[in-house]
Amino acid sequence: MITLISFIVLLGILIFAHELGHFLAARIAGVGVLKFSLGFGPKIFGKKIGDTEYVLSWIPLGGFVKLLGESSNEELSPEDEKRSFCKQSVWKRMLIVLAGPGFNFLLAIVIFVIVLVYGLPSLTSEVGEVRKDSAAFEVGMLKGDKIIYMNGEKIEFWEDIRSIIAENKERQMEVVVERAGEEKLLLIKPRLSKTKNMFGEEVPSYLIGISPSEKTVIERRNPWDAILSSIKKTWEISELTVISVIKIFEGVISPKTLGGPIFIAQVAGAQVKEGIIPFVLFMAILSINLGVVNLFPIPVLDGGHIFFYIIEIITRREISIKVREISQQIGFVILLMLMLFVVFIDIERLNIKIVNDILKIFK
Secondary structure, three states, X not given: OHHHHHHHHHXXXXXXXXXXXXXXXXXXXXXXEEEEEEEEEEEEEEEEEOOEEEEEEEEEEEEEEEEOXXXXXXXXXHHHHHOOHHHOOHHHHHHHHHHHHHHHHHHHHHHHHHHHHHOEEEEEOEEEXXXXXXXXXXXXXXXXXXXXEEOOEEOOEHHHHHHHHHHHOOOOEEEEEXXXXXXXXXXXXXXXXXXXOOOOOEEEOOEOOEEEOOOEEEEOOOHHHHHHHHHHHHHHHHHHHHHHHHHHHHOOOOHHHOOOHHHHHHHHHHHHHHOHHHHHHHHHHHHHHHHHHHOOOOOOOHHHHHHHHXXXXXXXXXXXXXXXXXXXXXXXXXXXXXXXXXXHHHHHHOOOHHHHHHHHHHO
């Protein structure tokens, strides 16, 4: 029950944020909004304010926005044509479409900012283990040393150590550690070591041979630092999402790593049990994924519309209705096949014997 409720809340918020972006952008652009629905299906109740009907519907999985003149074949009065979506400049239409994914990214940034200001547990800069025959071992670094400076930079958390070593590469570093109340200067030269990244590919990760202790402290950021860090983190996750999709097509990682609605529901339920912070962080990551995927140039998705608008800008001619309709149908089939594929993976991942036996028939 918790899993189902958390999934509904999660999906509802993400889709609602997406549609809210379209709604606000349309309002700002002067485009008429006929309906703004919270939820899908039959309406519980609705109220018309101005030209817009605000509706609460029974199925709480997000919402939708119906714009005036969204379809080119609508019959409109001369007055309505001025506020019609299809009669707006291509740039306005593109911005309205972009606002949907944009609000998914914005939701993630807001969540990250709130969490960072509230505070998260972070590993301290205390050394837990020093590997024998490592660069740190050879200069006398010991378990329990607290690293306080590296190359003149103040160190507060273990993540600071990783980033500085990565930037420094194989150049010698000045490392100041605190040991038994005294400060000691150590000169350490990181060594190049081959390691595997999250995709299983061998990459260079420069090391000095230390690992953190288990000690953590609550790290809190001031609002400005939290905003900058949140924007950076959103960009990094977006980039990782795109790279992951490319790696799937390259055959580097298996398509079976994809997760569908069942998997998302399971993870959402698990995160709720861990607490509100893990749940909202998962929501932020999923919101970024939704924003990125919606920008893929597949008809039906926002990215497909944007692709057509770019063609329109280049050719200075609108794509014909017939081409758009055929493209929409192809895009719908692609999305349907993808959805069936990830649901198939989800069911297989459940590892229920009778279900697995049935699925083998389709392999």
